[in-house]
Amino acid sequence: MTVAENTLKNLLIKDALSPEWSKAIVPTDQPSFDETPVSLEVSLKEARESRPEMRRLRLEEEVNDINLQYFRNQTKPRIDLVGTFQTNGLAGTVNPALTSTEASPLIDVNGPGASSFLLRQINELRRNALLNLGDVVVPVVEPSPVTLPSQFIGGYGQTLQNLFSFNTRQIVVGATIQFPFKNRTAQANLAYAKIQREQLAASTRSQEQTIEVEVRNSVQAVETARRRVLAARAALRSAEEQLAGERRLYQVGRSTTFLLFQRENALVNAQNQELQAQTDYNKALADLQRATSTTLRSNNVFIDSPVAPEKFGR
Secondary structure, three states: OHHHHHHHHHHHOOOOOOHHHHOOOOOOOOOOOOOOOOOHHHHHHHHHHHOHHHHHHHHHHHHHHHHHHHHHHHOOOEEEEEEEEEEOOOOEOOOHHHEEEOOEEOOOOOOOOHHHHHHHHHHHHHHHHHHHHOOOOOOOOOOOOOOOOHHHEOOHHHHHHHHHHOOOEEEEEEEEEEOOOOOHHHHHHHHHHHHHHHHHHHHHHHHHHHHHHHHHHHHHHHHHHHHHHHHHHHHHHHHHHHHHHHHHHHHOOOOOHHHHHHHHHHHHHHHHHHHHHHHHHHHHHHHHHHHHOOHHHHOOOOOOOOOOOOOOOO
């Protein structure tokens, strides 16, 4: 008891000079015991669902499924549909310098724009043709007035009106088709993902067998300890009855002090054996909880798991 007490103090007390070292630790509860046998099927099911190794393998299988689907799609033809919808807010104020009237904008022949340059080149060509043709008269191209629709003349409000009225919309629809001829990279990735799936399946089978052995051994140890407790309790009851009978014989003078002390020693030994059997039962139960990965839950300790993002397509 002193060794166990010092071990517990070493885990709880941080300071070596603390006065808590000189205080005695008195247990207040009794070792737990359940006479109901442990179910092997339930323990195996809990181990498969709770063991972190199995959860890790299941997550790896889900990742492998996604990789298989992705690489399998890479080996197939690809069709991309592209669509664009565009609307423009076209509006502005007419430049007075480029108009012959307020409502008829003109192109300035002497201006810097591309249209003015083209008009000058056309007039130059016509003048050269006139010189070559002699008496043939070639008219000179003069800029003609260009009228704009009223919806394109205005300020910022007219621009917003044109934008949301969709009168200047533009719709583009297209399709792109790709045929992966001898896509060695995608095929190699797909083959590698299939090999990984086989490796995960083999690892899962091996891990399940390991868990099966651990759980079966732990359940057997709990069952053995449970029967030892029952046998120790039966021996304790027998020792108590023998001591009570020996005391009655001693009271009537048919027994001796030596025999009475022997019965008392047998009772103490039976009590120690029961306590040791209960301790072994709790140790075996703790080992079973470790094998099934239910230690925290059995002790009412719950840890919130982080919320995983939703899977694609679900």
